[in-house]
Structures are given as structure tokens and as C-alpha cells.
Amino acid sequence: MSLVHISTPKPKDVTQKVVDALALAIHEHRLAPATKLGEDEIGEIYNVSRTVVRAALQSLAHIQLVEIQRNKGAFVASPTPREAREVFEARALLEPRTARSAASRATPNDIEILKDHIAKEHAALDVGDNGRALNLSGRFHIEIARIADQDTIRRFIETLIARSSLVIALYWRRESALCESHAHHALVQAIADGDEQNAEELMQSHLVDLNSALDFRDRPAQTLNLRELLQATDQ
Amino acid sequence: MSLVHISTPKPKDVTQKVVDALALAIHEHRLAPATKLGEDEIGEIYNVSRTVVRAALQSLAHIQLVEIQRNKGAFVASPTPREAREVFEARALLEPRTARSAASRATPNDIEILKDHIAKEHAALDVGDNGRALNLSGRFHIEIARIADQDTIRRFIETLIARSSLVIALYWRRESALCESHAHHALVQAIADGDEQNAEELMQSHLVDLNSALDFRDRPAQTLNLRELLQATDQ
DNA sequence: TGCAGCAATATTGTATACAATAAAGTATAT
């Protein structure tokens, strides 16, 4: 199942296409948190029926990229400061160990793939396409989880990376240093060397760095969120 | 979202009812791995349309309690030995830390809830209802994650517990000692005492014990699985 | 008998139609 999700050419899975398109838009920050995702609207855009749109939205809701409110509709998720903190706490718990595993298992081909990711990331940054760079940075982390060869934990990390995109959209503080490809580079080196200890520590400090670039104190305060938060008549 | 999932009375969420009913049946081992879950059939049982059945099945597929094969249908998941091992590896990574957190945060009321769980577990075992006992044992672990007050990790643990049910159905070795409520009792004591270190270690050894009661060497070899594995024409 | 190809059946994938709920607008009364 999970393998299928990764590797298949997917001749005709319309739902997945919609899922991927929406997820990409969110990851690249083209869809802002709390944006309403009307079923008819999306259906018209992709020329599919509401049936498949609903399936896609439910799929995205499961990984918490969108939030569905009964009889209200689907919205791009808007993590609270608390949720945002939790996402990075969970990443700190899972990813260092995963990087260690990756260091013990990576093949030369895997290293090539990682370096390729970094190169693309640089290219995107040079062009000024921060959205794409952010997305690639996330996929870099997912790639490490894949190399670690633990499907279950990889799936968890995938959802955390996805949500990180939203967290960054809401709580990013600094202007520059968007994805510290320097850290990524060092990490690849450790993994290539099979240096498990170093890989684990580098990943840990990388996540600490990321965390320190976020500011969870002030909350989103988006129009849509405000409105729904004020009326506590939620069922 | 996740909070809603826990606390709301849910006046009319038909889909969730179907999800819960099917999940319970799987957890209690009334539905065996690889069982076909026809849409019409389930719809007739619960008097709902295929629309909601499909939504429910997709929801269950996401937490990997069922596997959906395109144009083939939905089946109760049947974890491979490898997947089974991964589930418990992930639990070993997440749950000890979570138990530690729970020990640092638990209120007297939380302790009551945990003790209540254990009591129910005993009662079910006395009646000989192993399915219900297993389900309660799983909910005990989820309860600890709830006390730890980390929604994100709790959700991960919930999916792992759910899959553990299937793993146990397929790979359980021993006859007796189904849920070692002794271990649960000691764990509650440590949490009640706020003894973080002990709680973490007890959870770790508890999971090791569970793992040692499983035998991943021989694979399921179910009729349905065999058939689909032999024909590698999957898309 | 056994197999190949085709026909019939059943099941899933998708689209549409109807029902229920929420949101918005309007009119009336104070």
C-alpha cells in the first residue's frame, strides 16, 4: 500500500492527482492557511466531480493539511502555536534516529539522490522560488526516511513535514536562511560516510536550528479563524 | 480537529459510526485479516449508502487497518512480517517517552481512568472475552498518550495500536498471558508516583515483552493474500 | 478432459440528483 503510494505511475487515479495538486499548492505556500476549499470550485478547476474532490479533501484532512468542519467545508489547516510546537517536538523525536538508520543503510545511489535534492534546492533559491525550495527541503527529509527503510516511521515523518510547511508559513521569523542547505550538506556527508552518530547529532541540531527560527508566541489571527473561534457553537 | 474527534457527542456523523463499528470489529478479532469488505454488503448492514461506506473504508485505509486495491475493493489489512516488526519498532521509539511525559503530567483523575481500564480488562478476561480484553489493552496505551498531552504523537500511537491488533491476530505465539495486566498495573503505579524514569523503563520492557510473544518468522499465507501476491500485475 | 475465448454477472469508480444545514439578505416592527 505505502509502496504503491510512492512508486506507481498511477495510470488513472484522479483522486490522487487532486490530492497531489492541492498538497503541492499548500507546500509551496500558494494556498495560505485557513483558505476555504469549496468542493464545486475545486471540481471545476480539475474537471472532476465533487465525489473525487471530497475524497481528496478527506485524504488531506487525515494528514492534517486541511481541516474539515461539518456542514461548513474544508479549509487549509492553520496550526495553533501549540500544534506547531508539537510538530517539531515529534520531528525531534523521530528524525535523528531515522538519520542514524539512513547512515547505516545508504547506498551510493542514495547519496546521489540526496545530493541531487540539494542541487535542485540551490537552483530554486537562486531563481528566488522560495516555495519550491521549501518543498524540496521537505522532500530531502522524507528521502532520508526512505533510505532508513522504515515505512511506518517514514509515513509519520511525511505527515510531519507536510504540516511543517504550514507551520513555517505561519510562524517563520527570519527572512533569509530559508533552508540552511549547509546543514543538509553536512548531513549528506555524514550519511555517505556511514557515520551514524554524527548523522543523528547533525539532524538533531538541524531541527533545533529550524525550531529557533520559529516564533510560536503570537498566534495566526486569520479572519476565518477568528470568526469561527469566537462562536463556540461548534456542535 | 483531533480534539473534536475525541470529545464530541457527534449527533449525526454516520461515516464515523461505520468507521468505529468496523474498527471495533477488527480490534476484537471478529474480522480476520484479509477479509473482503464489500461496499454493498457493509452498506446494507448499517443501512447507509455506498458513499458513506466508501468514506469509512478510505478512512480506515489511511490508518492501515484496511487495504484498498483499485477496482478490487477493500480488505482487512494483513501486515507482512516486516510491517509487523516495524509497528513494534515504532512503538518502542514513541511510547516510552510518552509514558515518561504522562508520569510528569498525570492528575489523580487520570490515574482513576487508567485503573478503571485495567479493571475492565480483568473483567473481560474473566468472562473469557479475549477480543474485548485486547481492545481495552490497546486503549490503555492510548490513554497514556492522551495523558502525556501530545496530540500529534498520540495520533501516531493510535494508528500503531490499531495495527498492533492485526499483528497480534497474525503473529501471536503464546496462549495465555494475553495482556499482562501485571505490567499495566506497575506502569500505572509509576505514573501515579510521578516516577518518570521508572515509567519510561517499564513501558520499554513492557513492549519488549510483547515483542517476544510474537513470532514473525512464518508469514500469514492467507488465501486472498496468496492469490494477489502471485499475480504481480498490480497496475 | 482441458483450455481458450467470449458472454454474463458482479463490484468498484465516477457523476449527478436530492436532502439537510448554514449563510446571507430582506422586510418589518419597535
Add this chain to the structure above:
DNA sequence: ATATACTTTATTGTATACAATATTGCTGCA
């Protein structure tokens, strides 16, 4: 002029209808 009740509109929730695919059974032939 504001607030409240009602009406209208829009959107989601659910059921059904149709299309596509897979499975099964049959027929004919070697």
C-alpha cells in the same frame, strides 16, 4: 436606526444512477 424574524441562496451531506473494470461461468474446440 437597530434588531429580529423570515425568506432566499449557497454549500455540504447523502443517496442513487451510470460507466468502467474485474470476476465468473459458459460454450466450443482440440
